[in-house]
Amino acid sequence: MTAESLSQPYRDPDSGMGMELMAHERKERLMQRLKVSLVWVGLVLLLAVVLLQLRFDPAYVLQHYDFVLQGALTTIGISVVSILIATILALLGALGRLSTNSIASGVAGFYVSIVRGTPLLIQIYLIYLGLPQVGRTLETYGMTQLGDLFILSAIQSGVLALSLNYGAYMTEIFRAGIQSIGHGQREAAEAIGMSRWQTLRRIVLPQAVRIIIPDIGNQFIAMQKDSALVSVMGIWEITYRANRFARKDSKFMEMFLLAAGLYWILTIISSWLEGRLEKRMAHAYER
Amino acid sequence: MNDNQPIVKVNDLHKWFGLLHVLRGISFDVTPREVLVVIGRSGSGKSTMLRCLNFLEAPSSGTITIDGNSITTGPGIKVPGDEIQAVRLSTGMVFQEFNLFPHMTALGNVIEGLITVKKMPRDRAVELGRLNLDKVGLLDKCNEHPIRLSGGQKQRVAIARSLAMEPKVMLFDEPTSALDPELIGEVLDVMKQLAQEGMTMVVVTHEMSFASEVSDRVIYIDHGEIVEEGPPEQVLHNPEHESTQNFLRSFSGEES
Numbered sequence: 001m002t003a004e005s006l007s008q009p010y011r012d013p014d015s016g017m018g019m020e021l022m023a024h025e026r027k028e029r030l031m032q033r034l035k036v037s038l039v040w041v042g043l044v045l046l047l048a049v050v051l052l053q054l055r056f057d058p059a060y061v062l063q064h065y066d067f068v069l070q071g072a073l074t075t076i077g078i079s080v081v082s083i084l085i086a087t088i089l090a091l092l093g094a095l096g097r098l099s100t101n102s103i104a105s106g107v108a109g110f111y112v113s114i115v116r117g118t119p120l121l122i123q124i125y126l127i128y129l130g131l132p133q134v135g136r137t138l139e140t141y142g143m144t145q146l147g148d149l150f151i152l153s154a155i156q157s158g159v160l161a162l163s164l165n166y167g168a169y170m171t172e173i174f175r176a177g178i179q180s181i182g183h184g185q186r187e188a189a190e191a192i193g194m195s196r197w198q199t200l201r202r203i204v205l206p207q208a209v210r211i212i213i214p215d216i217g218n219q220f221i222a223m224q225k226d227s228a229l230v231s232v233m234g235i236w237e238i239t240y241r242a243n244r245f246a247r248k249d250s251k252f253m254e255m256f257l258l259a260a261g262l263y264w265i266l267t268i269i270s271s272w273l274e275g276r277l278e279k280r281m282a283h284a285y286e287r
Numbered sequence: 288m289n290d291n292q293p294i295v296k297v298n299d300l301h302k303w304f305g306l307l308h309v310l311r312g313i314s315f316d317v318t319p320r321e322v323l324v325v326i327g328r329s330g331s332g333k334s335t336m337l338r339c340l341n342f343l344e345a346p347s348s349g350t351i352t353i354d355g356n357s358i359t360t361g362p363g364i365k366v367p368g369d370e371i372q373a374v375r376l377s378t379g380m381v382f383q384e385f386n387l388f389p390h391m392t393a394l395g396n397v398i399e400g401l402i403t404v405k406k407m408p409r410d411r412a413v414e415l416g417r418l419n420l421d422k423v424g425l426l427d428k429c430n431e432h433p434i435r436l437s438g439g440q441k442q443r444v445a446i447a448r449s450l451a452m453e454p455k456v457m458l459f460d461e462p463t464s465a466l467d468p469e470l471i472g473e474v475l476d477v478m479k480q481l482a483q484e485g486m487t488m489v490v491v492t493h494e495m496s497f498a499s500e501v502s503d504r505v506i507y508i509d510h511g512e513i514v515e516e517g518p519p520e521q522v523l524h525n526p527e528h529e530s531t532q533n534f535l536r537s538f539s540g541e542e543s
Contacts, residue, residue: 187343188386188445192400192452193375195368202403206390284390284432 051253060254064245068258072266074237078155079224082162086223087216089167094174095200108171115168121229123165128157128233158230166223173215177208210281217274221267228263238262291318294487295340295456296357300349302335302511309335311511313349317456320485324498324519327508328534333491336508337460340489341378342371353377354455376404379449383461385441387433393420393444394429397451404452419447423477439470443477450481457481459490495538499523507531 012018096108115123135150152160181204189199231240238259246255293316302310309332317323327333338344340351348361354377358370388396394416401412420426423443433441442462449457459478463471475497482488482501492498498505498519505522507515507530515522515531526532 182386184382184384184386185388188380188382188388188448189399191341191343191375191378191380192448193372193404194400195372198403202399203388207388210390284392285434287434 051257054253056257057251057254060249060251061258064255065258067245068238068241068255068262071236071238071241072262074235075224075227075263076266078158078162078227078230078235078237079220082159082166082227083216083220083223085159085163086166086170086219089163090170090174093167093171094178097171097175098178112168112171115165120161120165120226121232124157124161124229124232127152127161128154131157154230154233154235157233158227158235162223162227162230165226166219170216170219173212173219174208177212177215178204180211181207210285213278213281214274217271217277220274221270224266224270225263228259291320293317293352294319294354295489296350296352297336297340298350298352300336300339300351301347302332302339302344303347309511310339310346313508313511313513315506315513315516317487317489319455319487321504322482322488322490322502324502324505325489325491325508326493326495326498326505326522326534331508332511333508334460337380337458337489337491340458341375341380342366343380376452377455378458379452379454379456380458381442381445381449381460381462383464385433385438385445385465387436387441387445387448389433392430392432393425393436393447396433396444397448400448400452415451416447419451420444422450423447424473437470438466439473442466442474446474446477446481456487456489459488459492461491461493463492463494493538495523495535507534509534 093108093111096104097112099105099108132151135147138144138147138150178200185203185207186199189203190196194202227237228239231237231243234240242255242259246252295317297316298314300310300313301308313332313336315323325333325337335344339346339349340353342358345366346360350357350359351374352358353374356370356373356377358366358374360366387393388399391399394413397416397419398407398409398412401407401415402409405412407415417426417429420429423446425440425443425447428436428440428444433444436444446462462478463474466474471494475494478488478490478497479501490497490502502519505517505519506513507522507526507528509530515526515528522531523535526535
């Protein structure tokens, strides 16, 4: 019907100057990255020197490396399951907070307030040590099966506490993400007859999730480290395992640095994965 | 043409935003195949009026009848969702800011309503979607995402998205106001073609040349009321009211 309306930028047949500039910029970027890497290497070496001065025992670390590493699987497992449940809770929480239904909005607001307002460690204690009291009370009323549901294993308690806790923080992330999608998107969907639910599922959420992927990734990284708290219940994850030998042989620096290093590596891997996901989802937005 | 029963009937439409009375008793009809152009200053209420027609804006009171579905609203009246749905299915709307879904391709945008609302099988929807993209001259862009389209192309995809739903009435809310001047023509061409094919259209616009060329009737709205109404040669070229004359004078500087 009409001619091509995007005009093409002018391309000079002699592109020599442009090529030269691009090569120069590429070289500068490379140099910059090289320098930053050197700074990192320098800092690691500095740390190593300081540690050796403290009579740090690398042989001890190598000896117990395997034992602590075996806990990584537990740490990852707990974190992955918890972030998945937290994401579902956060979505429900955000929908509740944005709802015009006073019950939904009240419940969601209460949940976010109470969970964000109390320490994660207390929540772990309440779920692991406090909830069985509820269960036992129910059992005295004869509701044995219902009561059993409140007596959770250490792992179940840890997953529940982390999910509830992160679900509350992520509720706010989801809410902000949903609200960041312009009103025009909703109007366009409703104008073609889509219901509110269809609009949310097909139009608003896919766009909101792309925007909050970095934040969810951030929460996942934070959760991997907060999962160290479940060691108080005797779950054999990284921190618990490191703690055992640290105390037994008084090798605190050795074992806790080892644990810290493992967490660090886990988070580096996670943020790399998050970056890839982010890139994949950006596809539709690349010119 | 005017012996037809009206397909759109608006009766005593009022809209309040808080204490602002932005629509003050608007009434008009649109007959099938008619092109009605609505003009007026910004803030006159013309866009609000258009958005009330498909309930993107809830009217404060009044009766709106579109294709036989009549909805009366007033304080305390909650309009059932299915009645609003019926009105939205018989109208298509084109927005100033296009509002294409950025995470979907051009074709994805056009077939979205067919699949989710009309529950059409995907292959049938794609067929219809391609037909409508072809109609606006953009079949070759069907797999592009909106970010790679120019403003004019985006608006044409938005028109195709509305047309795919086979509405009885098309509503245009300043469809060319967000476009670079050189891209306005391609959108107006599509609209002219629609008018020639007999689509019933209500167009809020500042494009006076389009209004005088294509419209059957022009309404001038000021301060939430219809001040003047009639064929374009009368309202645009021989307005009776001083307010209309002043408004049109502000356009005479630019060649229309």
